[in-house]
Amino acid sequence: MSIDQPSILSYLHPYDVLSSDARNDILEQSTWINVGKGQQIYACGDHLKGLYIIGSGQVSITDASGAPLSLLNRENSFGERGLLRDKIAVTTATADEDCRLLCIPAALFRSLLTQHEAFQRFFDRSGPAAPSRKADLTSVRVEALMATGPAVCSPDTSIKTAGRIMRDGRISCLCVVADGGLVGIVTLRDIVNKAVAEDLPKDTPVSSIMTANPRVLPPSAIGSDVLHLMMEYRLGHLPVVSAGRLVGIVTQTDLTRFQASHAASLVAQAAHARSAADLAEITARIPGLLVQLVAAGNRHDAVTRMITDIADVVTRRLLRLAEEKFGPPPAKYLWLACGSQGRQEQTGVSDQDNCLILEDGTSDTDLEYFQPFAQFVSDGLNACGYVYCPGDMMATNPLWQQPLSVWKDYFKGWIASPSKEAQMLASVMFDLRPIGGDESLFDDLHAQTLNAAAGNSIFTAHMATNALTHATPLGLLRGLTTIRAGEHRNTIDTKLNGVIPVVDLGRMYALQGQLPALNTRARLEAALSAGIISESGGSDLIDAYDFVAQTRLEHQANLIKQGRAPDNFLPPATLSGFERSHLRDAFVVIKTMQSALMQGRGALA
Known part of the structure; x- marks a missing residue:
C-alpha cells in the first residue's frame, strides 16, 4: 500500500511542523517518480537530484564497496547525507521492489535546511556535516x-x-x-x-x-x-x-552492520577529501569508532579490519592528491603497506610501514618524481595519525623505493644470506599488501618469494629463530611478569609481548605451508586446515590469540573513553582475577607453540 500522496507530508517528521501552505509548496515543486524492481536510483559518486521519500516499495542502501548499510521502506527518506556534502552521493540506492518515490529537489531541500531549524536538527544530526552528533546505538531506532x-x-x-x-x-x-x-x-x-x-x-x-x-x-x-x-x-x-x-x-x-556503516561513512568521506587536512579531520574520529565497535561486542579481527579499511582509503586518496599536485606519474608504480596495515590489523595505535615498487626501466629522471611524491603521501599519513615509522620502513627511504627487479634481488639476497638484518627485513616484507597503483607489479612476487623461502631450509630455520625473539610475559612459575622500570612500570606490553609473538608464529606457518594469507588469524586458520599445526594446538592458539588481541583492544577503548591516548601497556592490576587467569593461560598456550616451533614439531603441538 502506498502513502496517500496529497497528505504525505502532513504526518512525516519534520514536515509536520510546517504550515499546510508550506507543505503544499514543497509538493508542487517536487516530483513523483516510479522505479522498477532492481533499478538503481543513484550510485556512489553520482550527482544527487534531491532527497527521496519512499511512498511505496523497498530500497536498499549500500556503501562504496557494496556492503549493505540499511533497508528502507515506506515513509523512510534517503539521499540527505550526499546533499549535505556537495550533492554527491556517498552511497548507492537500489529498488528492491517496484517503488514510487517523491523527489524533493536538492536546491529546495537545502533552502529548507536554512529556513527551518527543525530541518537542520533532523537531517544534520547524524550526517558527515555534523560529526559531533553522529548516530550511534543510543539514537538509532530498532526499525532502522x-x-x-x-x-x-x-x-x-x-x-x-x-x-x-x-x-x-x-x-x-x-x-x-x-x-x-x-x-x-x-x-x-x-x-x-x-x-x-x-x-x-x-x-x-x-x-x-x-x-x-x-x-x-x-x-x-x-x-x-x-x-x-x-x-x-x-x-x-x-x-x-x-x-x-x-x-x-x-x-x-x-x-555489527550498523557499526560497520560508521566505518563506511568515514571511508566515503575520505574517498572524496580535498586535502590532507580534511583527511586528518576524518581520521580524528577513528578512536570514537573503535570505542563503538568494541562496545558493540565485535571481535578484534572485525574491528581491526574496519579500521585498516579506513587507512587504505586515506592512503589511496593521498596518492591521488599527490598525482594532482605533481602531475601524472612518469612510470608505473605500486604503493604497498606492510606491518599491521599490511596484515589488516590496525588498532588505535599505528605507525606507517610502506614502500614503493616501480616498473623496470624507470629512469633516474623519473625517480626524481617519486621522492617528493612519496614524501607528500608519508607526510599526509603522519598528519592523519599514522606516525612516521621509527625504523624508517617507509617509501620515502630510497632503499624502499625501487624498481621491481631490485625488489626481486632484495628477496633473493635475504633468502640466500639470512643475516639478522635480512631476517628482520624479510619478516616485515612477507606482510606486503598492495594499496594503490598498478597491482600487476606485484603479480606472482609474493607467491614466488614464499616458494623460494620455503625451499631454503637454512633460511626457514633462521626465520624460526627470529620468530621466537618476542617472549610472552610469563615468569618461571608461569605467572604474569610486568615491565619493571620506566613510564610503563607494572604493565604488560600487549603488542610486543602479546600479539606480536602470535604474528611471528602465523608468519612462520604461512612460510612453511606457502600460504597466501596475510592476516594473522587467517594464517592460523589456514595453517590449521593445512595440517601445519595440530587440531588441538591450532585451536588453542587461535583462542589464545583472540583473548589477548581482544584484551588489547578493550584496554585501548577504555583509555579513549577516559579521554586518554590509546596505548598497548596494560596494568594487570586493573583486571579481575578471572581475566588475569585467562590472560596467563593464553600466554602459556602461545609460549607452548613457540617451544614447539623451536623444536621443529609445530604440527605435533
Missing part, C-alpha cells in the same frame, strides 16, 4: 536496524523442516507463530544443543525445543536497548513486535 519479513514457521513444524528452512535461507533462526502471534523462536543452536545432542526424532515439533514467549522489542526502541538485552540475557536474536504483530527481527549481525 531490524530485518523485515523474518522467516517463520508453526509450532508443529518438524525440526528437520526447520533446519532445512534455515539452511536454504542461510539464516540462523525462525520465529514461531500461531494464530497470527509470536509464540516462540528456534535457532540453529537450539537444533544442535537440544535436538541433535539429545538425538531427538527428526519429526519432533519445534515447539519442544523453541524458546517460548521470547523477549521482544517494539520498533520504537533504540539500538542500545537491543545491545543491553542481548548482553544481559546472552541473546543472538530479538524479534520486533508492534501491536502484537511480528514485524521484524534484529540479530547480532545487524548490530
Whole structure:
C-alpha cells in the first residue's frame, strides 16, 4: 500500500511542523517518480537530484564497496547525507521492489535546511556535516536496524523442516507463530544443543525445543536497548513486535552492520577529501569508532579490519592528491603497506610501514618524481595519525623505493644470506599488501618469494629463530611478569609481548605451508586446515590469540573513553582475577607453540 500522496507530508517528521501552505509548496515543486524492481536510483559518486521519500516499495542502501548499510521502506527518506556534502552521493540506492518515490529537489531541500531549524536538527544530526552528533546505538531506532519479513514457521513444524528452512535461507533462526502471534523462536543452536545432542526424532515439533514467549522489542526502541538485552540475557536474536504483530527481527549481525556503516561513512568521506587536512579531520574520529565497535561486542579481527579499511582509503586518496599536485606519474608504480596495515590489523595505535615498487626501466629522471611524491603521501599519513615509522620502513627511504627487479634481488639476497638484518627485513616484507597503483607489479612476487623461502631450509630455520625473539610475559612459575622500570612500570606490553609473538608464529606457518594469507588469524586458520599445526594446538592458539588481541583492544577503548591516548601497556592490576587467569593461560598456550616451533614439531603441538 502506498502513502496517500496529497497528505504525505502532513504526518512525516519534520514536515509536520510546517504550515499546510508550506507543505503544499514543497509538493508542487517536487516530483513523483516510479522505479522498477532492481533499478538503481543513484550510485556512489553520482550527482544527487534531491532527497527521496519512499511512498511505496523497498530500497536498499549500500556503501562504496557494496556492503549493505540499511533497508528502507515506506515513509523512510534517503539521499540527505550526499546533499549535505556537495550533492554527491556517498552511497548507492537500489529498488528492491517496484517503488514510487517523491523527489524533493536538492536546491529546495537545502533552502529548507536554512529556513527551518527543525530541518537542520533532523537531517544534520547524524550526517558527515555534523560529526559531533553522529548516530550511534543510543539514537538509532530498532526499525532502522531490524530485518523485515523474518522467516517463520508453526509450532508443529518438524525440526528437520526447520533446519532445512534455515539452511536454504542461510539464516540462523525462525520465529514461531500461531494464530497470527509470536509464540516462540528456534535457532540453529537450539537444533544442535537440544535436538541433535539429545538425538531427538527428526519429526519432533519445534515447539519442544523453541524458546517460548521470547523477549521482544517494539520498533520504537533504540539500538542500545537491543545491545543491553542481548548482553544481559546472552541473546543472538530479538524479534520486533508492534501491536502484537511480528514485524521484524534484529540479530547480532545487524548490530555489527550498523557499526560497520560508521566505518563506511568515514571511508566515503575520505574517498572524496580535498586535502590532507580534511583527511586528518576524518581520521580524528577513528578512536570514537573503535570505542563503538568494541562496545558493540565485535571481535578484534572485525574491528581491526574496519579500521585498516579506513587507512587504505586515506592512503589511496593521498596518492591521488599527490598525482594532482605533481602531475601524472612518469612510470608505473605500486604503493604497498606492510606491518599491521599490511596484515589488516590496525588498532588505535599505528605507525606507517610502506614502500614503493616501480616498473623496470624507470629512469633516474623519473625517480626524481617519486621522492617528493612519496614524501607528500608519508607526510599526509603522519598528519592523519599514522606516525612516521621509527625504523624508517617507509617509501620515502630510497632503499624502499625501487624498481621491481631490485625488489626481486632484495628477496633473493635475504633468502640466500639470512643475516639478522635480512631476517628482520624479510619478516616485515612477507606482510606486503598492495594499496594503490598498478597491482600487476606485484603479480606472482609474493607467491614466488614464499616458494623460494620455503625451499631454503637454512633460511626457514633462521626465520624460526627470529620468530621466537618476542617472549610472552610469563615468569618461571608461569605467572604474569610486568615491565619493571620506566613510564610503563607494572604493565604488560600487549603488542610486543602479546600479539606480536602470535604474528611471528602465523608468519612462520604461512612460510612453511606457502600460504597466501596475510592476516594473522587467517594464517592460523589456514595453517590449521593445512595440517601445519595440530587440531588441538591450532585451536588453542587461535583462542589464545583472540583473548589477548581482544584484551588489547578493550584496554585501548577504555583509555579513549577516559579521554586518554590509546596505548598497548596494560596494568594487570586493573583486571579481575578471572581475566588475569585467562590472560596467563593464553600466554602459556602461545609460549607452548613457540617451544614447539623451536623444536621443529609445530604440527605435533
